[in-house]
Amino acid sequence: MISSSTSALLIVGHGSTVNPDSSAPTLQHGAEIRRRGIFSEVACCFWKEEPSLRDALLYFADETIRDVYVVPNFISEGYFTRTVVPRELELTGPETHRKSGQAWKYCKPAGSHERMSELLLQRAREVAPGIPEAETTLLVVGHGTSLNDNSAAAAKHQAGIIRGLNRYAAVLNVYMEEPPLVADWLKLTRTRNVVVVPFFVSDGLHSDEDIPALLGIRSQERNGQDGNPHQIQGRSLFYSTAIGTDPKFAEVIIEQAASFETQGQEVESAS
Amino acid sequence: MSETALRAALAKSGAAGIGQISIATREDGSFALTHHEDAARDDLALYANADDAAQLSRFDDAGNYRPLKTAPSLRHGWRLTVPDHRSLDFALDLFYPGRLAAFLAWDRGRLVTTPLRETLQRQTGMYRPAAKISDPEADGLVGSFCRSDGGCLRTILWKRDRDGSPASTLLPPEKFDPAHDQTGLGRPTVPLLCQEACNLLVAEARKIVKCGASADSDTSSEAGEPRDGTHQ
Numbered sequence: 001m002i003s004s005s006t007s008a009l010l011i012v013g014h015g016s017t018v019n020p021d022s023s024a025p026t027l028q029h030g031a032e033i034r035r036r037g038i039f040s041e042v043a044c045c046f047w048k049e050e051p052s053l054r055d056a057l058l059y060f061a062d063e064t065i066r067d068v069y070v071v072p073n074f075i076s077e078g079y080f081t082r083t084v085v086p087r088e089l090e091l092t093g094p095e096t097h098r099k100s101g102q103a104w105k106y107c108k109p110a111g112s113h114e115r116m117s118e119l120l121l122q123r124a125r126e127v128a129p130g131i132p133e134a135e136t137t138l139l140v141v142g143h144g145t146s147l148n149d150n151s152a153a154a155a156k157h158q159a160g161i162i163r164g165l166n167r168y169a170a171v172l173n174v175y176m177e178e179p180p181l182v183a184d185w186l187k188l189t190r191t192r193n194v195v196v197v198p199f200f201v202s203d204g205l206h207s208d209e210d211i212p213a214l215l216g217i218r219s220q221e222r223n224g225q226d227g228n229p230h231q232i233q234g235r236s237l238f239y240s241t242a243i244g245t246d247p248k249f250a251e252v253i254i255e256q257a258a259s260f261e262t263q264g265q266e267v268e269s270a271s
Numbered sequence: 272m273s274e275t276a277l278r279a280a281l282a283k284s285g286a287a288g289i290g291q292i293s294i295a296t297r298e299d300g301s302f303a304l305t306h307h308e309d310a311a312r313d314d315l316a317l318y319a320n321a322d323d324a325a326q327l328s329r330f331d332d333a334g335n336y337r338p339l340k341t342a343p344s345l346r347h348g349w350r351l352t353v354p355d356h357r358s359l360d361f362a363l364d365l366f367y368p369g370r371l372a373a374f375l376a377w378d379r380g381r382l383v384t385t386p387l388r389e390t391l392q393r394q395t396g397m398y399r400p401a402a403k404i405s406d407p408e409a410d411g412l413v414g415s416f417c418r419s420d421g422g423c424l425r426t427i428l429w430k431r432d433r434d435g436s437p438a439s440t441l442l443p444p445e446k447f448d449p450a451h452d453q454t455g456l457g458r459p460t461v462p463l464l465c466q467e468a469c470n471l472l473v474a475e476a477r478k479i480v481k482c483g484a485s486a487d488s489d490t491s492s493e494a495g496e497p498r499d500g501t502h503q
């Protein structure tokens with residue numbers, strides 16, 4: 001149980017030095033969670049933006065805060081959650097005790113929460129309202145091999161769960177840089193309707209430009225979800241913004257903190 | 272962050288703002304924030320939510336993204352009114368993330384600074400090569416990248432290495448003096464402290480090692496990190 005008077009939340013995002021949209025969802029989720037008053041303090045920090053993870057060590061100076069829940073706002077476990085975050089935040093294991101007696105509790109990344117498949121499903125329905133699921137293919141798009149963060153496995157896992165529900169005609173995990181390739185969607189799918197949800201924590205070049213280009217959406221029509229459905233070679237294509245921009249992601253972050261006691265995050269040595 | 276601490280910090284220094292931001296206290300106890308050059312203007316776009324500071328600090332006047340919030344490029348043309356100290360803290364933490372926390376830790380004698388060499392040697396993945404930067408190269412890099420005039424308004428508290436060599440011999444002594452107003456206006460100030468080199472400086476150090484000192488664009492710093500992260 002999280003005690004609202006003695007607990008704080010730190011959400012760790014990647015951020016970007018070139019993409020202004022990268023940190024926006026993390027900040028929005030932080031603001032939403034702050035509004036709910038579940039934690040006495042809520043802060044965000046970023047690898048590539050300010051406040052940095054090092055700066056976050058200076059937060060939560062209030063002595064009434066006994067527990068700091070650290071939730072990485074990442075799609076999956078990997079290099080950042082196992083190496084960068086523990087190193088920069090000086091975490092020695094799932095629970096790190098500071099000199100002040102404060103305990104920093106390292107939680108699983110938001111994207112690995114079991115409710116993620118539910119969120120993907122809801123998002124798919126929202127971008128294609130009234131479209132019969134049994135006549136639709138759902139594509140969950142991950143990055144693929146070049147990112148050493150298990151995001152491909154995470155997308156595959158989610159697609160598997162949703163496929164098991166037997167609601168959509170087909171559910172496929174596809175990738176930008178490894179097969180099955182998102183660029184091959186016309187060959188990979190048979191239904192007239194295709195819904196595409198990028199399994200990313202924020203919008204940016206990948207979800208705004210790269211994936212639409214790979215799908216064949218014309219550049220002047222790459223306008224978030226506004227241009228839906230796109231008519232491409234006789235198909236109706238419904239494109240979503242990144243799943244991490246969904247306001248319900250805030251709930252997942254809260255739940256990852258709440259479930260710390262049962263499944264804290266492992267860390268690896270930084271060397 | 273406690274209300275009293277910030278109030279005390281502002282009162283103690285006699286400062287009417289932080290960095291490029293002016294803070295006016297109103298009769299009803301609310302605060303009005305503007306770019307300090309806009310304080311007297313009455314044609315400003317009005318904002319009333321502390322969270323708006325995220326958007327106001329994201330781009331400069333020309334619409335360019337500001338990855339370094341303490342760069343002297345705060346955009347003009349807005350006035351943000353917040354009702355109380357708590358929301359003032361939120362807003363300032365979005366304009367200058369982590370700087371009030373750093374100031375309060377410093378004020379209490381608890382701010383730990385990290386020498387540049389330690390920050391660089393801690394890096395893994397694509398940033399690991401940054402540690403190979405030579406002392407003269409680091410001196411030049413910090414001297415240009417961190418300079419208050421066009422670079423960054425923070426006061427540097429870290430040294431180059433454990434033996435206490437200065438962060439850069441090319442920066443004036445006041446760059447290291449928390450009492451000095453880095454905007455150059457000579458006002459009383461609450462300093463924006465730099466307790467440890469930022470990720471942007473680390474990325475620049477890497478560029479110098481990888482490409483030579485003249486490299487000024489390197490897109491791989493965004494996409495490349497995990498690729499090199501094979502040691503995980």
Ligand code: SF4
Nearest residue numbers: 417423425465468469
């Ligand atoms: S290292 Fe510090 S002073 Fe230099 S640019 Fe980064 S934040 Fe500014």
